Amino acid sequence: xxxxxxxxxxxxxxxxxxxxxxxxxxxxxxxxxxxxxxxxxxxxxxxxxxxxxxxxxxxxxxxxxxxxxxxxxxxxxxxxxxxxxxxxxxxxxxxxxxxxxxxxxxxxxxxxxxxxxxxxxxxxxxxxxxxxxxxxxxxxxxxxxxxxxxxxxxxxxxxxxxxxxxxxxxxxxxxxxxxxxxxxxxxxxxxxxxxxxxxxxxxxxxxxxxxxxxxxxxxxxxxxxxxxxxxxxxxxxxxxxxxxxxxxxxxx
Amino acid sequence: xxxxxxxxxxxxxxxxxxxxxxxxxxxxxxxxxxxxxxxxxxxxxxxxxxxxxxxxxxxxxxxxxxxxxxxxxxxxxxxxxxxxxxxxxxxxxxxxxxxxxxxxxxxxxxxxxxxxxxxxxxxxxxxxxxxxxxxxxxxxxxxxxxxxxxxxxxxxxxxxxxxxxxxxxxxxxxxxxxxxxxxxxxxxxxxxxxxxxxxxxxxxxxxxxxxxxxxxxxxxxxxxxxxxxxxxxxxxxxxxxxxxxxxxxxxx
Numbered sequence: 001x002x003x004x005x006x007x008x009x010x011x012x013x014x015x016x017x018x019x020x021x022x023x024x025x026x027x028x029x030x031x032x033x034x035x036x037x038x039x040x041x042x043x044x045x046x047x048x049x050x051x052x053x054x055x056x057x058x059x060x061x062x063x064x065x066x067x068x069x070x071x072x073x074x075x076x077x078x079x080x081x082x083x084x085x086x087x088x089x090x091x092x093x094x095x096x097x098x099x100x101x102x103x104x105x106x107x108x109x110x111x112x113x114x115x116x117x118x119x120x121x122x123x124x125x126x127x128x129x130x131x132x133x134x135x136x137x138x139x140x141x142x143x144x145x146x147x148x149x150x151x152x153x154x155x156x157x158x159x160x161x162x163x164x165x166x167x168x169x170x171x172x173x174x175x176x177x178x179x180x181x182x183x184x185x186x187x188x189x190x191x192x193x194x195x196x197x198x199x200x201x202x203x204x205x206x207x208x209x210x211x212x213x214x215x216x217x218x219x220x221x222x223x224x225x226x227x228x229x230x231x232x233x234x235x236x237x238x239x240x241x242x243x244x245x246x247x248x249x250x251x252x
Numbered sequence: 253x254x255x256x257x258x259x260x261x262x263x264x265x266x267x268x269x270x271x272x273x274x275x276x277x278x279x280x281x282x283x284x285x286x287x288x289x290x291x292x293x294x295x296x297x298x299x300x301x302x303x304x305x306x307x308x309x310x311x312x313x314x315x316x317x318x319x320x321x322x323x324x325x326x327x328x329x330x331x332x333x334x335x336x337x338x339x340x341x342x343x344x345x346x347x348x349x350x351x352x353x354x355x356x357x358x359x360x361x362x363x364x365x366x367x368x369x370x371x372x373x374x375x376x377x378x379x380x381x382x383x384x385x386x387x388x389x390x391x392x393x394x395x396x397x398x399x400x401x402x403x404x405x406x407x408x409x410x411x412x413x414x415x416x417x418x419x420x421x422x423x424x425x426x427x428x429x430x431x432x433x434x435x436x437x438x439x440x441x442x443x444x445x446x447x448x449x450x451x452x453x454x455x456x457x458x459x460x461x462x463x464x465x466x467x468x469x470x471x472x473x474x475x476x477x478x479x480x481x482x483x484x485x486x487x488x489x490x491x492x493x494x495x496x497x498x499x500x501x502x503x504x
Contacts, residue, residue: 051346073348081346085338091267103259104349130270146343 004029004154004185005050009059012045019045021209022059027187027202029153032180034200035189041206043189044084047158050187051081064153080147084158086139087146090132094123094142097131098149105150117145121175137168144175148184155179157188161195166239167246173198256349260357261364264330268365274326278369282319283376286311289439290380297440308382312373313465314438317458318430319369320402324409325426327362331413332422334358335503351504355410355496362406363399370398390468393478397465400485405429407492414499432458457484 005027012020019042027033037043048054050061052072060067066074089097098114107113118124121141126134131142140160147155157176161169176199179186190196196203197217204214213220236244268274286308294307301310334341334354344354374382386394409426416422433439435449436458442450453459460480467474 053342053345076346076348079346081343083338083342087338087340087343089263089340091270092263096266100259100263101343101347104256104344104347 002028004031005033005061005063005187007046007050007059007061010046010049010056010061011058012042012049012054012056018209020049020056020059023206023209023211025204025211025214027154027185029185030183031201032176032186032188032199034196034203035187035206036191036193036196036203037189037206038191042209043191043206044158046206047081047083047156047187047189050075051079051156052076053081078153079156080150080152080154081156082143082147082158082160084162086143088131088139088143091130093128093130094118094134094138095127097142097146101146101149107150113149117148121145135168136164137171140164140168140172141175144172144179148179152184154185154187157186159189159191161190161192166243169195170243256353257356257360260344260353261360264357264361265365267330268326268361278319278323278326278365279372281322282315282369282373285318286315286373286377286380289315293439300441300444306381306383308377308380309384309470310466311439312377312382312469313462314433314436314458315377316370316373316398316465317401317433317438317461319373320366320398320405321426321429321432323366323369324362324402324405324429325423326365327358327406328409328413328416328422328425329419330361331355331358331410332416332419335414341503345504352500355500358410358413359403359406362409363402366402366406367399384469385471386469387471390471394465394468397461397468397478397481397485400482400489401461404485404488404492407489407496410496411492411499414496414503432456433462436462438462457481457488460484 003026005025007023007025010020010023011018023042023046025033025035035043035046045054049056050063050068052068052075055069060069062068063075064078066078068075089100092100095114095118098117099110102110102113115124115127118127121144123138123142123145126138131139134142144157144160147157160176161172164172173195176186176188180199180201188195188199200217202214202216203220204211206212213223215223289311290308294311297310298305298307301307333339341354345351384391412422412425436442436453436456438458442453442459445453460477461484463477464474464481466472467477
């Protein structure tokens with residue numbers, strides 16, 4: 001089985017609004033797949049159907065070979081969802097959050113698992129602080145760390161950098177890139193073009209309830225008029241200035 | 253599922269113990285009310301009750317009901333927070349755990365935390381001069397009524413906890429409940445109330461519950477009150493449970 005995710009003719013309406021009008025795409029095992037689209041394009045709806053939180057109205061979807069409607073329990077055993085809003089417990093410490101998920105997933109050694117992840121995500125120092133006091137970037141990193149417990153085959157990252165400051169965004173990008181090496185399949189949604197460009201092996205553009213383009217960055221570039229060579233003086237963007245001042249260099 | 257509910261129960265108990273606001277409202281406020289009733293109004297009320305009445309004993313059931321009514325407002329609040337965007341409900345729903353265990357962990361937390369409050373208030377009452385001649389069976393019966401009442405109000409609280417659109421919406425339902433003990437025989441005898449108020453006071457659930465617990469703890473005959481109290485509690489549990497499960501299923 002080569003495909004981790006298969007989506008065929010997926011449809012979903014909310015009351016009178018047709019959000020998904022027949023969405024088709026496939027994600028190969030080990031791939032980072034970006035679903036790109038503007039606000040309200042149906043990215044979260046797609047992710048919620050794939051993670052068994054929502055039921056589709058038509059079409060079919062399977063994750064790791066299991067149908068999301070007929071075998072939702074099997075799907076849930078193989079996935080992890082990092083939703084659009086970081087789902088962490090603000091009353092608990094970072095460590096307690098990780099232990100909570102490890103216990104719920106029935107992991108043998110919850111404390112050890114938590115400590116390893118804290119180390120890996122650079123959260124060891126804040127391990128025993130309440131998550132309510134974490135910065136946005138730290139919360140997102142913890143959120144992603146919580147999704148890795150139990151080594152799921154497929155991870156859904158729904159707009160992982162929305163609402164983060166530039167520093168936090170870079171932290172999350174670094175994390176996702178590291179995940180890519182481990183063989184986990186990642187479906188990520190984003191409304192930022194540069195994010196898809198930075199992270200994904202393949203990009204699908206969701207617009208008007210359908211996938212209107214799907215391919216690698218190179219393939220997508222070929223669909224459009226070839227680039228012209230122009231000489232312009234490249235002014236630093238405000239983001240570059242900001243990051244330079246605060247002493248962080250964007251890794252390209 | 254038992255295991256999962258237990259882990260989630262541990263999480264919610266941490267919420268309570270780490271939230272001074274909750275502890276103050278559910279334990280300290282009822283104790284302050286009790287001090288006020290006994291040491292401010294107590295003397296005056298005793299003039300109509302007769303000198304042989306122990307007013308600490310008399311007002312204790314009403315205080316316990318007020319404590320439970322304010323306790324379940326926090327049950328609704330905790331459930332509401334989990335169901336929100338950024339709450340943990342979505343994460344739990346995409347995990348391979350029983351979907352009802354999240355709800356049951358809230359119900360269990362509500363029951364245990366309210367019983368803890370009840371015990372604390374009993375201990376304070378003991379210091380203030382509460383004395384009981386009741387035997388073990390009468391104590392068990394009184395405890396049973398309090399457990400049933402807590403379960404009934406907990407299931408009532410689950411409904412706004414799931415359905416509310418805002419924090420205020422989730423908790424305001426408890427205010428009328430907090431006032432019911434005043435319109436009952438909890439703190440003063442109903443004989444001096446105007447006709448309309450008196451009819452309401454004598455036929456609403458708080459009066460039968462208060463009269464039953466008072467009679468049980470004072471080793472007096474409980475009469476019909478205990479059956480009326482049980483009917484109210486069980487009736488509320490059945491209706492609220494059916495409605496709560498209905499709105500819960502709509503959300504998952």
